[in-house]
Amino acid sequence: MCCAPLALFLLLFVLDFVLFRPLRAPAKRSKSLGNARFSAAKLPTEVDAVVIGSGQGGLSCASVLSQFGEKVVVLEQHEVTGGGAHCFAVDGKSKWRFDAGHHITIPWHEQVLHLACGTAHTPVPFIKTAATTDDGYSDRIALGEAPMGETPLPIRDDVQLVAELTKRFPQHAANIKNYMSLADAVQMRFGILTGAAIFPMAIRQRLLASWFMKPWRDWASRTTTDALRTIFPGDDEATNRLRSYMIGLWLDAGSPPARCSFFMQTAVMGGWQKLGVSYPTGGPQQTALAMVEVIEQRGGAVFVRAPVASILTDSGSGAACGVRLESGDVIRAKHVVSAAGYRATEKMLVDAPPPSTPLQTEQSAGFVMANIALKGTASELGISAANLWIQPANKANNYDALVGEVSYFAKPLDVELSLVPVGITFPSVKEDGGAAGGVLEHTCQMLCLGEYGWFGKHTPVDEPGLAKNGARHAPPHVARKEQATYDERKKRWAERLEQILTDVYPKTKGKIVFTDISTPLTLETYLRAERGAGVGLDATPARFVSPDELSELDMRHPRVPNLWRCGQDYLMYGQILSAASGIVCALRMLGPLAALRYVCRSVRLLLLCGGPPAPSASKKAD
Numbered sequence: 001m002c003c004a005p006l007a008l009f010l011l012l013f014v015l016d017f018v019l020f021r022p023l024r025a026p027a028k029r030s031k032s033l034g035n036a037r038f039s040a041a042k043l044p045t046e047v048d049a050v051v052i053g054s055g056q057g058g059l060s061c062a063s064v065l066s067q068f069g070e071k072v073v074v075l076e077q078h079e080v081t082g083g084g085a086h087c088f089a090v091d092g093k094s095k096w097r098f099d100a101g102h103h104i105t106i107p108w109h110e111q112v113l114h115l116a117c118g119t120a121h122t123p124v125p126f127i128k129t130a131a132t133t134d135d136g137y138s139d140r141i142a143l144g145e146a147p148m149g150e151t152p153l154p155i156r157d158d159v160q161l162v163a164e165l166t167k168r169f170p171q172h173a174a175n176i177k178n179y180m181s182l183a184d185a186v187q188m189r190f191g192i193l194t195g196a197a198i199f200p201m202a203i204r205q206r207l208l209a210s211w212f213m214k215p216w217r218d219w220a221s222r223t224t225t226d227a228l229r230t231i232f233p234g235d236d237e238a239t240n241r242l243r244s245y246m247i248g249l250w251l252d253a254g255s256p257p258a259r260c261s262f263f264m265q266t267a268v269m270g271g272w273q274k275l276g277v278s279y280p281t282g283g284p285q286q287t288a289l290a291m292v293e294v295i296e297q298r299g300g301a302v303f304v305r306a307p308v309a310s311i312l313t314d315s316g317s318g319a320a321c322g323v324r325l326e327s328g329d330v331i332r333a334k335h336v337v338s339a340a341g342y343r344a345t346e347k348m349l350v351d352a353p354p355p356s357t358p359l360q361t362e363q364s365a366g367f368v369m370a371n372i373a374l375k376g377t378a379s380e381l382g383i384s385a386a387n388l389w390i391q392p393a394n395k396a397n398n399y400d401a402l403v404g405e406v407s408y409f410a411k412p413l414d415v416e417l418s419l420v421p422v423g424i425t426f427p428s429v430k431e432d433g434g435a436a437g438g439v440l441e442h443t444c445q446m447l448c449l450g451e452y453g454w455f456g457k458h459t460p461v462d463e464p465g466l467a468k469n470g471a472r473h474a475p476p477h478v479a480r481k482e483q484a485t486y487d488e489r490k491k492r493w494a495e496r497l498e499q500i501l502t503d504v505y506p507k508t509k510g511k512i513v514f515t516d517i518s519t520p521l522t523l524e525t526y527l528r529a530e531r532g533a534g535v536g537l538d539a540t541p542a543r544f545v546s547p548d549e550l551s552e553l554d555m556r557h558p559r560v561p562n563l564w565r566c567g568q569d570y571l572m573y574g575q576i577l578s579a580a581s582g583i584v585c586a587l588r589m590l591g592p593l594a595a596l597r598y599v600c601r602s603v604r605l606l607l608l609c610g611g612p613p614a615p616s617a618s619k620k621a622d
C-alpha cells in the first residue's frame with residue numbers, strides 16, 4: 001500500500017532531476033542588478049505572468065514561476081527592488097545603511113530563500129544572532145523603569161527563556177509551562193493552516209472548522225491582552241511585571257496587545273525562541289538581489305520605477321489579462337500576480353466587482369522609526385548584535401505594560417519616556433556576524449508603533465506626481481502639507497528617542513552623527529503601504545478565524561479569474577512568511593503536478609545542494 005506514494009515520489013524525483021538544473025551564481029554580480037528601469041523594448045516577447053511589487057512575496061513567486069519555465073516580469077514602483085527588504089541610505093548617499101523593514105527573522109528563512117531561488121548553493125547565509133554576541137543572547141526585554149536591581153530579561157532560546165522566567169517568577173511556574181504548551185499548540189496549528197494554503201480554499205475552510213483546529217479557534221480568536229490576563233491571572237506587581245515581559249517582542253506583531261491576536265504573540269514570545277533569531281549576511285537587500293538575479297538568469301525581467309496604475313480585465317470573461325503602468329504602457333500576460341497588498345490590489349481593479357461584504361480587517365499600525373548614524377567601534381559604543389525591547393511599564397502604572405501601551409497610544413509625545421515602547425537594533429553589527437570589530441561607522445534603528453492618524457494630514461503636496469513617478473530616496477524629498485509642523489513633530493520624536501538611546505546605551509552619548517525619523521507616511525511613500533501600515537493587514541483575531549475573512553484573503557482572487565495575490569496579507573506578515581506565500585502562490589498557479597515536483601526538488605536542494613554559497617553571491621554588489 002505504502003509503496004505507491006513512494007514510487008510516485010521517486011518517479012517525480014527522477015523526472016525533476018532530469019528536467020531541472022539548479023542555477024549557479026555568476027562569477028561577478030552586475031552593479032545594476034535590481035536597478036533596471038522599465039523600458040517596453042526590454043520586455044520578453046511573450047509574458048506568462050506579470051507580478052506587481054518586488055518585496056519578498058512578489059520576488060519569491062516570480063522566482064518559482066521562472067523555475068518552471070514561465071516568462072515573468074516584475075514591476076516595482078520604487079527606484080530599488082526589495083520592498084520591505086531593501087536597505088537605504090539617508091538622502092540616498094551617506095555611508096550609513098539602514099533596513100527598511102527587516103530587522104530580525106528566523107534561521108529557516110535561509111532555506112526558504114534557497115528554495116525560492118532554486119540555486120546550487122544557499123544564496124545568502126543567515127547568521128544566528130545569539131551565535132555572534134559575547135554572552136550568547138539575541139534579545140533582551142526591559143521595562144521602561146524596572147524595580148531596583150531588576151535587569152532586562154535575556155533571551156537565547158526557549159529552554160533558557162522558560163528557566164529565566166521561572167527563576168524570576170517562581171509563583172507562576174505552572175502558568176509559564178502552560179503558556180509554553182499553549183504557544184506550541186497554536187504555532188503548530190498555524191504551520192498546518194499555512195501548509196494547507198497550497199490547497200483550494202474549500203479545503204482550508206474544512207480544516208479550520210475541524211475538531212483538530214479547536215485550540216486555534218479558541219486562542220487565535222482572543223487578543224493578546226485578554227489571553228495573557230487569563231493565563232497569568234492577578235493584579236499584583238509581580239504578575240504585572242511577568243505579563244509585561246510576556247508581551248515580548250510585540251512591536252514585531254505590528255499591532256498593540258489590545259488589538260493583536262494571541263496567536264501572533266505566541267509567535268514572538270515562544271515560537272521564535274524555539275527556532276532562534278537570525279539576520280542575512282550583508283543585510284536584507286541581499287535576499288532580494290539573489291531572487292532578482294535568478295529571475296533574470298531564467299529569462300525574466302525585474303523593473304524599478306514602474307508603478308502600476310491598474311489591472312486590466314477582459315471585458316467578456318472578466319479575467320485579468322495584464323496591467324497598465326502609470327506611464328501608459330500596457331503589458332499583456334496570461335496571469336497577473338499582485339504582491340502589493342490586499343487593499344492596493346482592490347484599488348487597481350477598476351473594472352471588477354467589489355466584495356459583497358467588505359473585508360473587516362483594517363490596516364495595521366505603522367512605525368515611527370529613528371535611523372541613527374553612530375561614530376565609533378561597536379565596543380566604543382557599547383553596542384552588540386542583540387536587540388533590546390523596552391516595554392511601557394513603570395512604577396506609576398505598577399509595572400503593567402498592558403496599561404502603559406494604552407497611555408502611549410493616547411499621547412505618544414507626552415507620556416514619560418519610560419512609557420515609550422521601543423525596539424532597538426544595530427543592523428551594521430549584525431550585518432557581518434559580529435566581524436565588524438574595527439568598523440567605525442555604525443547604525444542604530446529604534447522602532448515604535450505609530451498610527452497613521454498622528455501624521456495623516458501631512459500628505460504629499462503633489463500626490464498624483466508621486467503616484468505617477470514612483471518613490472526615490474535621493475533628494476528632493478517629498479514636499480508635505482504643513483511641512484513645518486511635520487518637521488517639528490519629527491524633531492520631537494528624534495530628541496525623545498535619542499534620549500532613550502543614550503540612557504540605555506550611555507556610551508553612544510556624543511557619538512550620534514545624525515538621526516533621521518521616518519513615519520507611517522514614509523512607509524506610504526516608499527512601500528506604497530496603504531495608510532502607512534507597517535505590516536499590511538492588522539493581526540486582529542478575526543483575520544485568522546473568520547471563514548469570510550479567510551475566503552476574501554485567498555491567494556486566488558475570489559472574483560477575478562487569472563488574478564493571484566501573495567505577500568504579507570495572505571498567510572501572515574514578516575519576511576519569511578511573505579516569501580513563503582509567494583512560493584505557495586506560484587505552486588497553486590502551476591498546478592498539482594508542478595507542486596509535487598517542487599516538493600521533490602526541495603528535498604533534493606536541501607539535502608544535496610546546501611552549504612556555503614559561491615563567494616560572489618554573498619558579496620554586496622560592487
Ligand SMILES: Cc1cc2nc3c(=O)[nH]c(=O)nc-3n(C[C@H](O)[C@H](O)[C@H](O)COP(=O)(O)OP(=O)(O)OC[C@H]3O[C@@H](n4cnc5c(N)ncnc54)[C@H](O)[C@@H]3O)c2cc1C
Pocket residue numbers: 052053054055056057058075076077078082083084085100101102103104105252306307308309339340341344367369447523526527528533534535566567568569573574575576578
Ligand atoms: C519598519 C518595519 C520593520 C519591520 N521589521 C521586520 C522584521 O524585523 N522582521 C520581519 O520578518 N518583518 C519585518 N517587517 C515586516 C516585513 O517588512 C513585511 O511583512 C514584508 O516586507 C512584506 O513583504 P511583501 O512582499 O508582502 O510586501 P512589501 O515588501 O511591502 O513589497 C510590496 C512592494 O510592492 C510595491 N508596490 C506597491 N504598489 C505598487 C504599484 N502600484 N506598482 C508597482 N509596485 C508597487 C512596493 O513599492 C513594495 O516594494 C517590518 C516592516 C516594517 C515597515
